[in-house]
Amino acid sequence: MEPLKFIMNTNVLAKRILIKISGEFFLSNNNEKFNSLSLQKLCNDIKNVLNNGINISLVIGGGNIIRGRDFNNNELIKRETADSIGMLSTVINGIIIRDVLKHNNIDTEIVSLLDLPFNIKKLNPFTIDKLVEQSKLIIFVGGLGLPYFSTDTISVVGASLSHCDAILKATKTDGVYDKDPNIHTDAVHLDNITYDYAMQNNLQVMDDAAFSLAKQLKLPIYIFSLFEDNCFINALNKSIKISIVN
Numbered sequence: 001m002e003p004l005k006f007i008m009n010t011n012v013l014a015k016r017i018l019i020k021i022s023g024e025f026f027l028s029n030n031n032e033k034f035n036s037l038s039l040q041k042l043c044n045d046i047k048n049v050l051n052n053g054i055n056i057s058l059v060i061g062g063g064n065i066i067r068g069r070d071f072n073n074n075e076l077i078k079r080e081t082a083d084s085i086g087m088l089s090t091v092i093n094g095i096i097i098r099d100v101l102k103h104n105n106i107d108t109e110i111v112s113l114l115d116l117p118f119n120i121k122k123l124n125p126f127t128i129d130k131l132v133e134q135s136k137l138i139i140f141v142g143g144l145g146l147p148y149f150s151t152d153t154i155s156v157v158g159a160s161l162s163h164c165d166a167i168l169k170a171t172k173t174d175g176v177y178d179k180d181p182n183i184h185t186d187a188v189h190l191d192n193i194t195y196d197y198a199m200q201n202n203l204q205v206m207d208d209a210a211f212s213l214a215k216q217l218k219l220p221i222y223i224f225s226l227f228e229d230n231c232f233i234n235a236l237n238k239s240i241k242i243s244i245v246n
């Protein structure tokens with residue numbers, strides 16, 4: 001299944017992808033939480049996607065601020081509380097990105113399953129359909145509004161609700177390897193693979209809940225490094241993809 005290459009080759013417009021990036025990408029070397037260069041790079045790469053006639057749904061994690069698992073060994077703060085503040089971190093990132101995109105003349109709408117101020121719309125399928133019709137860039141914040149999940153899961157749910165053809169998940173490495181290339185020097189870069197292969201080999205492309213939902217919904221997942229220039233368009237053109245068939 002190669003819908004996006006097909007779309008791009010034939011210039012059929014009004015297709016949509018969901019981009020999932022970790023909040024960690026906004027951290028600078030000196031632990032600045034919102035590195036301006038990273039924010040602007042994201043914006044430039046987003047513009048390139050929009051200029052190709054492809055609409056965008058966006059999920060940004062909270063890794064530059066707080067992840068629930070940062071508190072795993074904390075005796076005073078419960079897992080559920082830690083996850084709640086993790087979710088709020090994604091809200092902060094969403095609000096910041098909205099400003100950065102606006103500064104670059106890209107109009108967005110933020111949606112969430114949580115009830116939030118700051119001009120954030122309540123997420124439901126009807127709102128999403130309307131925003132898709134308007135070709136808006138939709139930012140999903142606050143995850144599923146429930147603890148025990150990561151933003152991978154809202155990425156799959158959001159991709160399906162906003163009728164995306166694929167999920168683009170940025171990582172720190174250029175695709176998927178048979179084992180962690182940061183640890184194993186003999187790690188082999190894999191070409192297109194199936195969901196079953198990724199699960200059987202525990203490749204940890206996404207957390208398990210998200211990954212099995214992506215399989216069920218037959219949503220292809222492109223894996224690539226965010227550090228490349230024009231990474232999203234490059235990912236659609238050449239990066240490895242996980243789908244039902246090779």
Ligand code: UDP
Nearest residue numbers: 023061062063067068083086087143144151
């Ligand atoms: N989170 C949650 N439920 C959700 C989504 C997120 O509890 O549906 C919390 C969880 O603690 C997670 C944090 O929000 O660690 C930030 O999300 P994530 O870890 O996915 O951020 P990333 O690593 O992608 O930056």
